[in-house]
Amino acid sequence: APSEMCIRDSLQRGETLLVHAAAGGVGSAAVQLGKAAGAQVIGVVGGPDKAAVARELGCDLVIDRRSEDIVAAVKEATGGRGADVVYDPVGGDAYAKSAKCVAFEGRILVVGFASGVIPTPALNHALVKNYSVVGLHWGLYNTKDPAAVRACHEELTKLAEQGVVKPLISERVTMAGAADAVQRVADGTSTGRIVVLPGGAR
Structure with missing residues (x-):
């Protein structure tokens, strides 16, 4: 956003x-x-x-x-x-x-x-x-102009539905791997977003 x-x-x-x-x-x-x-x-x-x-x-x-x-x-x-x-x-x-x-x-x-x-x-x-x-x-x-937050969300959702934008997800890790993933982000070695999956989700 x-x-x-x-x-x-x-x-x-x-x-x-x-x-x-x-x-x-x-x-x-x-x-x-x-x-x-x-x-x-x-x-x-x-x-x-x-x-x-x-x-x-x-x-x-x-x-x-x-x-x-x-x-x-x-x-x-x-x-x-x-x-x-x-x-x-x-x-x-x-x-x-x-x-x-x-x-x-x-x-x-x-x-x-x-x-x-x-x-x-x-x-x-x-x-x-x-x-x-x-x-x-x-x-x-969130406090100064919450309507702008809603408007951005709606516009981004529309762009995603149209395929104009697609979040870049480089990897998915389990909760056990979350600390290492955060460290990779801090080190600047990751790309896009790293998704942490709760429990046994895939």
Whole structure:
């Protein structure tokens, strides 16, 4: 739902969306929603296995942050303009790179800090480049605007029924394997979502 809320309100058809952690749980949703909105989607991943997943999700361009220069690749892909919208659930260095390749009047959507490092944006940079930094704390909508939560749920359900979006589930584990699964997510080695099955469910 955070992906849907951010992208629905921020992205216009024909714009370029840059998604960090594009093979992850929220990133994979952002990629699919970006494509559904008619955007050119650039996915940033860590490693060739995740790059393959991002391509399968529909990314028009995949950048491996471990072996490629994110800023140069985004600038080249956009003819020097940069990304109109950046979806950042990572923070840290990902945010720093985003600020260097966001377009004039672009938007950086701050969704989380999976890297463990909370960036400190230089507001003078936002001023001279005319871009916005937009935060999203999804839980606040439950108290501030619960109707938005219902609307997002309805819209996402409709997109799922139409086959426009499909949650990426990389594996299913039993409750006994839950701790290891959480550790893989924390280590950044997982892709998509890992489903924990209660009891003996399959």
